[in-house]
Amino acid sequence: MTAQRRVVAEVLDGEHVHLTADEVHARAVAKLPEISRATVYNTLGELVTLGEVLEVSTDQRAKRYDPNAHRPHHHLVCARCGAIRDVHPSGNPLADLPDSERFGFTVSDVEVTYRGVCPNCAAA
Amino acid sequence: MTAQRRVVAEVLDGEHVHLTADEVHARAVAKLPEISRATVYNTLGELVTLGEVLEVSTDQRAKRYDPNAHRPHHHLVCARCGAIRDVHPSGNPLADLPDSERFGFTVSDVEVTYRGVCPNCAAA
DNA sequence: CATTTGACTTGGACTGAGTCCAATGTAGGA
DNA sequence: TCCTACATTGGACTCAGTCCAAGTCAAATG
Incomplete structure (x- = not known):
């Protein structure tokens, strides 16, 4: 658990909306200026495989990340x-x-x- | 109704599978060698707005086109x-x-x- | 304490899918 | 036949995401 991962988790946990990876990155940068896009993608990918976060693709553009993974919906x-x-x-x-x-x-x-x-x- | 549009329509009608735009393009080129990607995208877009064809995005990669638009499924x-x-x-x-x-x-x-x-x- | 090790992070290059646009071609009406 | 509007072309561009080599860091080992 590194600072970068904590920041990504905090961003998702903080707002119960469905953010794109770039939006997560933008909010993460506000807390930890030098976090890179690649790390955000890596961390989001891990959260998804851990089952903590869901990927949602409702439009054909960017995937969105849904922190409400534990309650099916x-x-x-x-x-x-x-x-x-x-x-x-x-x-x-x-x-x-x-x-x-x-x-x-x-x-x-x-x-x-x-x-x-x-x-x-x-x-x- | 131009030759290009007819070819795109034929490709979709011919195979009742869910092709990506690039696959449609590849099959269209086989029938009409100089058809461009842009025209395939334009035509697919028109078919979608006409309701003749459905866009399906089951993965987060390329959209697929479903010619079976008239029977809900x-x-x-x-x-x-x-x-x-x-x-x-x-x-x-x-x-x-x-x-x-x-x-x-x-x-x-x-x-x-x-x-x-x-x-x-x-x-x- | 110094060193090694392995995992994490970085930034930049790269890819795939799709869009945009200026230039060109063409169908069909006057 | 000529005009005009629309369709097509190809190439550049965007956007989202992936990949990778190099750098960083911390914890475990000697």
């Missing part, structure tokens, strides 16, 4: 501004995939992304 | 080799998102991505 994304909210649908979509639609796969996970327009963008 | 992705199958879960996940979890959004769409290991990769 899905995402609701604004198609205009890109805002992301965590949501907890009722029901288990995994159970909605019948065997006949599994093609022999061992299905272990499901991601659900709802898309719509947020109140802010709807008002504008 | 979701995707099952192999975590190892990236193979993609179209699937039709029972139930409607949109209905699973209660109003209390909509945060004032006008929710219009939902994408579901199942992840697992395909029979081929499981055997290897």
Whole structure:
């Protein structure tokens, strides 16, 4: 556990929003000016493999990092501004995939992304 | 409707798999050697806005294009080799998102991505 | 205490996917 | 046929992310 890793963890823990790697880097630099992009990527990658943080790619641009990895959830994304909210649908979509639609796969996970327009963008 | 656009449409229609833009380009070049990448991107973009083709981004790499836009469906992705199958879960996940979890959004769409290991990769 | 070791960090080069743009080509109407 | 608007081209550019060789640091060893 080095200073750099602590800073990255603090950034993610501090704001419960979904930051891109570059945003994490920018906030990390504010606390530890000489931290490099590569280290931020390395640390984020480790946090992901440790299961502390989730990678989310709701648009086709930069991946975002979700510190809320321990509570399973899905995402609701604004198609205009890109805002992301965590949501907890009722029901288990995994159970909605019948065997006949599994093609022999061992299905272990499901991601659900709802898309719509947020109140802010709807008002504008 | 130019020769270039016809070729792109033919490529997508010919193989019901999920090609990347570069794969579409490669196959288009086979039929019309001097077609450029930019034209393929332009045409794919138009097909997407016309609703003829869907953009799918199951991994964080290249977008893939799904010619099966008229029949709603979701995707099952192999975590190892990236193979993609179209699937039709029972139930409607949109209905699973209660109003209390909509945060004032006008929710219009939902994408579901199942992840697992395909029979081929499981055997290897 | 000095040295070795191995892991961590750095910055810069590199890659892949996609976009942008000025120049060129072309289809189809007047 | 000529014009005009639109489509195409290719190359430069951007953005996100990866890679790598070199440098740093701390803890363990002698």
